[in-house]
Amino acid sequence: MTFESARFESARLDAADPLASYRDRFLPMGDVVAYLDGNSLGRPLAASANRVRDFIAEQWGGRLIRGWDESWLGLPLTIGDDLGRVALGAAPGQVAIGDSTTVLLYKLIRAALDACPDRTEIVIERDNFPTDRYVVEGIAADRGLTVRWIETGLGNPEFGTAADFERAVSAVVGSSTALVVLSHVAYRSGFIAPAAEITARVHEAGALILWDLCHSTGVVPVELDAWNVDLAVGCSYKYLNGGPGSPAFAYVASEHQAVLRQPIQGWLGSATPFEMGQGYQAAGGIRGFLSGTPPILGMLAMRDMIALIDEVGLGAVRAKSIALTSFAIALSDALLPDAVLATPRDPAHRGSHITLDHPGFAAIMPRLWARGIVPDFRRPDGIRLGLSPLSTSFAEVELGARAIAEELVR
Numbered sequence: 001m002t003f004e005s006a007r008f009e010s011a012r013l014d015a016a017d018p019l020a021s022y023r024d025r026f027l028p029m030g031d032v033v034a035y036l037d038g039n040s041l042g043r044p045l046a047a048s049a050n051r052v053r054d055f056i057a058e059q060w061g062g063r064l065i066r067g068w069d070e071s072w073l074g075l076p077l078t079i080g081d082d083l084g085r086v087a088l089g090a091a092p093g094q095v096a097i098g099d100s101t102t103v104l105l106y107k108l109i110r111a112a113l114d115a116c117p118d119r120t121e122i123v124i125e126r127d128n129f130p131t132d133r134y135v136v137e138g139i140a141a142d143r144g145l146t147v148r149w150i151e152t153g154l155g156n157p158e159f160g161t162a163a164d165f166e167r168a169v170s171a172v173v174g175s176s177t178a179l180v181v182l183s184h185v186a187y188r189s190g191f192i193a194p195a196a197e198i199t200a201r202v203h204e205a206g207a208l209i210l211w212d213l214c215h216s217t218g219v220v221p222v223e224l225d226a227w228n229v230d231l232a233v234g235c236s237y238k239y240l241n242g243g244p245g246s247p248a249f250a251y252v253a254s255e256h257q258a259v260l261r262q263p264i265q266g267w268l269g270s271a272t273p274f275e276m277g278q279g280y281q282a283a284g285g286i287r288g289f290l291s292g293t294p295p296i297l298g299m300l301a302m303r304d305m306i307a308l309i310d311e312v313g314l315g316a317v318r319a320k321s322i323a324l325t326s327f328a329i330a331l332s333d334a335l336l337p338d339a340v341l342a343t344p345r346d347p348a349h350r351g352s353h354i355t356l357d358h359p360g361f362a363a364i365m366p367r368l369w370a371r372g373i374v375p376d377f378r379r380p381d382g383i384r385l386g387l388s389p390l391s392t393s394f395a396e397v398e399l400g401a402r403a404i405a406e407e408l409v410r
Contacts (some may be wrong), residue, residue, distance in 0.1 A: 038388025266291030
């Protein structure tokens with residue numbers, strides 16, 4: 001593929017794209033011509049802008065405090081059920097919206113460890129996202145537990161297969177393991193972990209598992225119930241397009257809800273929140289994992305993206321994701337031969353972003369942004385192209401790869 005043929009190929013792919021028309025549902029990008037960071041912050045839908053504006057003017061402004069009595073308090077569970085059905089493979093009553101990913105990790109990790117008092121180890125992958133590692137390390141230090149590290153190298157250009165990942169997990173999970181914390185899609189490489197197989201292996205050891213779904217929810221099919229997952233968390237500002245700082249979600253399998261007790265005992269998670277009584281008694285079901293007043297404004301926009309994914313179908317979203325990342329890899333092979341692909345070439349093992357490593361990438365990032373080309377950068381030397389299927393065109397991918405190649409030779 002040459003510079004010239006790449007442009008023709010992107011035009012051909014866009015013309016044949018059955019999801020191309022959905023890009024018109026997103027707000028214009030201003031001076032950005034290629035937005036390739038949808039796995040860090042998704043673009044806003046026009047419907048979300050209208051929803052938030054109308055909410056402020058009519059519900060918040062018009063109903064004021066009376067809005068809590070009508071529908072607001074139920075939104076964490078209502079939206080949670082919608083998300084579970086559309087994107088998580090979760091039956092009703094197992095998903096709740098609220099808090100940040102970090103806070104929910106803390107709550108669910110603590111709850112899981114309390115349920116396994118005779119076990120002394122937490123297992124996590126060495127290249128997991130920093131928040132996951134930091135929370136695990138902090139809780140382990142506080143409780144005098146041991147952190148066991150899975151060494152897979154998923155954050156590096158040379159990584160193994162799904163079978164290698166399973167073997168690496170099996171090597172450290174044992175009779176002392178209380179909980180395993182893993183990412184379904186690796187934040188740097190985009191590697192998709194074999195969740196069903198690893199969950200089964202962890203259960204064989206008598207341990208619980210918590211999956212971080214931040215880089216898979218809304219773009220990679222997830223089947224939490226079918227995989228027998230115990231716990232999961234994920235954010236909503238990436239492929240769910242909830243906006244900056246929009247709240248995360250927690251999944252607690254129904255079989256664990258009567259046993260696990262989350263540690264941040266807030267009023268909304270109590271059985272009788274409006275009685276304001278003495279002593280805390282957790283609410284039954286998934287509501288018992290809530291804590292404080294729900295972030296209503298922060299969860300509004302994700303409703304529109306969940307509805308859009310439901311309309312399009314997650315299978316179609318995944319097919320477009322594979323096509324986008326495959327095109328990005330082909331472009332990098334042709335136009336960026338000195339860059340190292342740090343992402344699986346097999347689409348079955350790849351999420352919706354790819355990472356390329358090159359020692360010159362850090363220096364060119366400001367120039368790319370000045371040109372309206374917006375990829376992501378991950379140290380030490382990786383450019384990450386996050387491709388959100390419903391808002392990203394093939395032309396944007398081609399423009400991005402072309403600009404990166406041009407800036408490297410300046």
